[in-house]
Amino acid sequence: MSPLEQVALAWQGLVRTARLLSRPGLWVPWAPLAAAQGLVVLALWGFAHPLVSWFMAPLLRGVAGEQALHYPAALRAMPALYAQADRAIAAVLAPVVVGAATALFADAFRDRPPRPAAACRLATRRAGTLVLAQLPFHLSAGALAWAGEWLAGGPHAAALARRAAGPAVLGGTLVIQSLFLYVAALVVIEGLGLRAAFAALPRTWERGFWAAVTLGAGLLLPPLALQQVAARSIRAAEGGIPELTAWLVVAQGVTGLLGTFVLSGGATLVYLAAIRRSDGGAPA
């Protein structure tokens, strides 16, 4: 499949997944992820309430310092704190959720009735493999982000490096994400183990790398736009509406969830249409 065909297929995947957004059955595996993110937001927003302050206050003090326990500094620190918590959720819980969702999307694209309970059971059984299979992506993306911050923030950084760091990290993350995009499909649809899934990855790059890049790029735009708004909102918070920052974190969480839903669906469709169909089974 040529790169152009892959790009076209990716857009088709995005459009067809978007049409599935209104099917409640497909949302079942996402509920725990949404609940976990919601709990994090609630705990950060209401950290001072006696119900949670016994563990949240020492945690925040340790991570962000004493000032983060005051209003409105707590709300200003919220985007960064949420991002840290979200990284942990993305590494531990999200792979299992994406695994279950992949199984459900595969059924939906094959016009089979969705079986959320079965998909969740399958993903839970393969939870270890799914988490470990996504781990290299999270570690590499984390290392890349750290390198970018080091490059842009250090006193040695040249102006050009500072300006280039952001786009470089973004591009690098997009490439790494594309390299690991089909790993959930390999584990869930093909039932491969960890080693076999990693071994099969290069074949997915041959047939679906450009589609993965297109899917990732298409879904990066809304969070990026939101980040711009978030940066402005922090300035607004200085002026008088600190709660705006917290609402933007909520909006970021919701957008992220929708994005991951569409990305999983799109990746499943591309996998089924381009990677699996070409030889009738898992890429060897």
Next chain:
Amino acid sequence: MRSRLVVLAVVPGLLAGCGDAALWARYRAERELWQARRVAAEIARRGDGAGDAEVERAAAGFRRIRERFPAARWATSGGTRDGAALDVARVSAEAALDLARLEQTRGRDSAAVAFYDQVLADPGAGSAVALEAALGRAAALSRIGRADDAIAAWIEIGTRFVPVDPERRSVVAQVLEAPLAAALLLERRGRSARADSVRRGVERRCLAALESARGGPAAPELWAQLAASRAARGDLDGSLDALRQALGEPATEARAPELVLALGERSLAANRPDSARAYAAWAERLESPAERAPAMLLAARAWEASGPPDSALAAYAQVVERFPDAFDAGAAARFQRGLILERGGSWERARSEYRSLAATRPAHPLAFAALLRVVRHHAAAGERELARIEGARALETVERLIASQRDREVQLEARRARADLLLAIGRERPAFDALRDLWTRYPATRPGTAAGLEAARLAETRLGDLGGARALYRQLEERAGSTEDREQARAALERLAKDEG
């Protein structure tokens, strides 16, 4: 099922018991303070355009904090893990401070004093909040005419608060400046001995603080404050000695030019122009080329104090040439050149300096003074026609500034200059109107009150308008910014009543 419900009901309660109630209270108090301050900031931004409803909304916010988080309760609750309870008490005190400020912006100083008193009585206010309250209270007392109470409040600030912040190891300048301001007021009221006693108290506190602060970052400022107090008391040798001590401190490097300049100023005040010139030269060497104007101006003043006029003229000319953009230094140099030339009988050259000043820095207070000197010179020399022509020209300049400038200070200076110019050319009725206009526009300021008194006297004596004079004196008795001015107005009213009787 029932047991699950019991667990669901009991567990949150137990967990809540583990949490920190003070932390939760602090967070809510800080949030409410932030929200009320947002409304107050909007009121301050809109100035007179803010409505009573908005003010009431902000005040209600602050009052709610006082009611929900009483400072007395939180300051004494104790046993908290990280001082959060004390913070709640501090936030509560800050709300009272904001209430006082809000009352102040509405011109209700008596109500403001009551809130300031609340802050000072709050046990958990903290020294920074209490100091702000004490300063605000003293200023409000002064505005409502309770001068003796204001003086006592300023003096008390000097004894109640520590002059050196132990955490930052820096001088809290207001703690030393407040009693010095009280001493100045006492002196104006003819109580020089009491004023000197207050200043000596400040000096004792500086010396006591220096015992532990010597060699530290606060020492230069403490010496400088000691020097200022000694100078105000007339002890110029003692002041010079303190400034030399400040220069010897290790932390003085950044302030060295300022201290050397102060040494020069005090030397000049002590009638030692040679020393002043030496210090001016030293300060000049310490400063970067762009910052040398004040030192050169000091040298010029030292030449003026003792030396041939030509040396002073040359020194002032140097300031003008080297710092064409220095607003204050340039204006002062030109004005002083004009004065020296006028004194030496070179009127044409003096007038040229005054005109140059008015043309190059028309909004500077000295430019107005220069215009006035030209008109007064001709009037004093009996050259009535020349005085009238120069006066008309100067009035035109001043009217143009009043119409075009929005700066409050420039507006005030220009209106004052208009009144003075009209007086100088003998147009007394328009001068009276101009003075009354100043009083109406700036009633709470010293220049405004002075203009009001002047207008009333003009009406009483030169214009023979006793009704107009009485009306003005009554207004001044009610609304003048200082107690002395109110007393003057009252005395004038009594005199008028006696004359009538």
